[in-house]
Amino acid sequence: MNEVLDYLKSCGTFYIATCVDNKPHVRPFGAVCGFEGKLYFVTNNKKKVYKQLKENGNVEICGMYKGTWIRVEGSVKEDLRREARIAMMNANKAALSSMYTVDDNLMTVFYFESGTATIYSFTAEPKIIEF
Numbered sequence: 001m002n003e004v005l006d007y008l009k010s011c012g013t014f015y016i017a018t019c020v021d022n023k024p025h026v027r028p029f030g031a032v033c034g035f036e037g038k039l040y041f042v043t044n045n046k047k048k049v050y051k052q053l054k055e056n057g058n059v060e061i062c063g064m065y066k067g068t069w070i071r072v073e074g075s076v077k078e079d080l081r082r083e084a085r086i087a088m089m090n091a092n093k094a095a096l097s098s099m100y101t102v103d104d105n106l107m108t109v110f111y112f113e114s115g116t117a118t119i120y121s122f123t124a125e126p127k128i129i130e131f
Contacts, residue, residue: 014063033091074115
């Protein structure tokens with residue numbers, strides 16, 4: 001999981017795809033963290049993506065870094081614990097502190113219950129990481 005986390009941080013911006021009524025929805029994200037051995041990302045619980053994640057936790061992330069790209073697929077679940085939000089804020093203070101506070105009732109975090117990441121390049125075989 002740490003290799004996946006480091007890769008996504010290197011991307012800066014990555015994209016998360018959800019699916020609602022058999023239609024894909026993709027949007028940019030930029031904040032991730034590791035907490036208790038799991039991969040986390042953050043969103044606002046007033047956004048459409050929050051509702052979509054609650055209805056169907058199957059997601060895919062895609063990002064690029066230095067001529068390679070990653071696809072992370074799996075199932076996510078919301079973590080309502082304050083400790084998880086604190087971990088996210090501590091790992092992404094510069095990006096998140098202007099949008100959220102840990103106790104603002106907007107910031108929410110999701111974690112991968114399970115996932116498969118594949119790192120691709122044009123010159124090497126794909127690297128598969130199960131977590």
